[in-house]
Amino acid sequence: MTTTPTPRPRVAITLGDPAGVGPELIARLLSRRENTDAADIVLISDADELRAAGEDAGLPVAHGDGPGTGLPVLYDNSGARPAGTTDGFERRKATREGGLWALANLAVALDMARDGRVDAILFAPLNKSSLHLAGMTENDELRWFEEVLGVETFTSELNVLPGLWTARVTSHVSIAEVDAGITRDNVVEAGLLLDRVLRGSGLAAPRIGVCALNPHAGESGRFGRHEIDVIGPAVGDLAGHGVDAAGPFPSDTIFLRAKAGDFDGILTMYHDQGQIAMKLMGFDGGVTIAGGLPVPICTPAHGTAFDVVGKGVAATGSVQNAFDLAVAIGGRKAAV
Missing domain, CATH: 3.40.718.10 (Isopropylmalate Dehydrogenase)
Known part of the structure; x- marks a missing residue:
């Protein structure tokens, strides 16, 4: 052959x-x-x-x-x-x-x-x-x-450590502007981009975990409804596009699951939500890719x-x- x-x-x-x-x-x-x-x-x-x-x-x-x-x-x-x-x-x-x-x-x-x-x-x-x-x-x-x-299409910085990629729904904006950027369409676009880039890197069936925005994933609406009204429905949309996405999960535990091998990629809602975790996990080996x-x-x-x-x-x-x-x-x- x-x-x-x-x-x-x-x-x-x-x-x-x-x-x-x-x-x-x-x-x-x-x-x-x-x-x-x-x-x-x-x-x-x-x-x-x-x-x-x-x-x-x-x-x-x-x-x-x-x-x-x-x-x-x-x-x-x-x-x-x-x-x-x-x-x-x-x-x-x-x-x-x-x-x-x-x-x-x-x-x-x-x-x-x-x-x-x-x-x-x-x-x-x-x-x-x-x-x-x-x-x-x-x-x-x-x-x-x-x-x-x-x-003119959706782009996002992706951060990479061996075995784990992250993408962001919002990036270099103030915390005060994050809320306006967390829309159902933006979450879907960012998730599709992460899936596409992971496949382009050679991964046939990437598993993506999606972060919540609020503490404790909103605790059933007590701390905000983003997870119920925006992020959760967007995860369903991603599944409809053939993306293996799950969540939203509390951001203070999702990286522990990723470290244990549950996910190949994590979709975060804002810059530091992912960057703090990734830099703690591997500051001297991290890579940024301009996705999209x-x-x-x-x-x-x-x-x-x-x-x-x-x-x-x-x-x-x-x-x-x-x-x-x-x-x-x-x-x-x-x-x-």
Whole structure:
């Protein structure tokens, strides 16, 4: 019996905010031959940034200038380097220049994805203050991705640990705004997205647990009726779409059930409801995926870690997991 080989995915990589640990993390990631063998990698950067990344990591960032070298290919984006940064970027601090550079490199990656030149994107940690100083008006990079790519359908950040994925009905909004975002349609859209992305990752029959919004799942309406009037009916709708979803369950116990293996994914109602649990369960290995876009976009779930820049102690578990997911999902996309 013969099998068709899986195409090598093409992955675009950016080094994130130059003030943080992103450049060092990417340098370490690409120092491992098993990573550079796993995909055709395009580095969107310039020689100066790669040199600085290698200095932080204590090893050079090897790259080629074209295909066929067996090395990551450098897309030289030096023409987009902000004025005044020829001697490097200010480190350990949110700056307009760092935000401009991060957005410029991400814009190239999105163009490559739109044109079908790459199958997935990995970006190192960003700093939202830098992005907003650079002129980004959206609340976060996911909304910016939507704008650049012209996406009008439902999107959500998904957070991933080995064996467990989460998606959110609401994300980067104030707690005061969460209530308005918990609608039956939004819960269904988020649940469908989580199921679709889990299947896209290779899971044939994902099991999804749905969080309640209120304490004790509302306690039969005593603490609010969201579970009775909105979330419970939405779970029924998801079942009608063929999604194996159950709930709503109290959020203070659902992650214990997931840890025991009851669920592959959890749908949360707001940002910290899931993020606190996921970061306690595996801060150094977490991954964030921009779900609902036409291209998989992965990043470490941690931030720019200004406090450890240049110290050689930044953990690579999350960036490795993010790369592995980009390769896996991008490979399936390339095979279609």
